[in-house]
Amino acid sequence: MATERPSLEVAVVMRRERLDNRWQPWRWTLHEVIPQLPTFGTEVRRIHADEREEHWLHPGFTVELFRDDGEGYYLNATTPHPGWFVMWRMEQVEGAGDEPIARPLIVTLSYHDAGRWLDAQETVEQVPAPPEVVEWLQAFVDAHYVPEPKKRKRPESFRPLQDRFGNPAKVSTGKTYGGGGGKGG
Template sequence: MTERPAIDVAVVMRKVPTSSKWQPWRWELADVVANEESFGSEPACLYQGEDGERWLHPGLRVELFRDEAEGYYLNVTTPAPCWFVMWRMEEVPGAPEPIPRPLTVTLSYHEAARWLDAQETVEQVPAPAEVVEWMHAFYEEHYVPEPKKRKRPESFKRLEDRFGNPVSVSTEKKYGGGGGGGHG
């Protein structure tokens, strides 16, 4: 079994004030950075003050999968390639209240779309140039565009009425005199 290309990352989440009187704070994705051993394996509060908080979530692995090559292609070819992070609010030992917990990180547009379809919280931040190059090299090697399906000429399409029912066209006269053909 060959090992998939992968990199280990850490996710930084931040708590920021809002202008809402009902919800004075909200959490958002701040950054995705290369993971370092010194980060450890548990979430750590990097900053806590009157203007918010920052939490580091280390040890997330980003793998590239051949069947996601089109999703990487879509990401690389956008004006701003990015990381997609799925996260949920969870209780964390040592935290006075629930904090956002990143569950997974991807570079695939398709994978992120599936998470969004499943009603998950997904946010994005720009990916650095070296990650974009890595993803680009992978999709160049593995992405095979689906062949375009030949479009039938309009003249071969089935005629339908406005309700979608088949319509037949005839050159025979349905009403009026039978045969003479003259305007007489």
């Protein structure tokens, strides 16, 4: 029996903005994550263009909440600025011309997911989540996240001494006699 996970359908808007720079004339950034509407369809398309910037709509993303990632959602929900995390890459998109465009691949509300993608050298950006999404996320965290109890760590001074092979070691505080490298021995 499959249990349904809480989810939201969203679309991503990427922004291509002109730079006053001879080496890189354009830069792509995440503009916003918005609720998916039936009128969006499934095709990637440019929805705004002028001489300074373009906005591209990428519809059809499902953001699911998983019980085993409660801590990742908790970290996002309790930050001063909770937000969406979007991983994207530069790719050729049919109907977008010869030049590659920024293509979102995954949208999440989990700090852990975003951290893993960043560790893998992916491009990840964040934009603020609206209050109703943050409330939805917080309700999920309240219902499913149980912090792990903190384990008391023994002070290092109470740990048994071991050599590099794991065998018990002795420490002598007395003077050693004979066999030393002193003068006149």
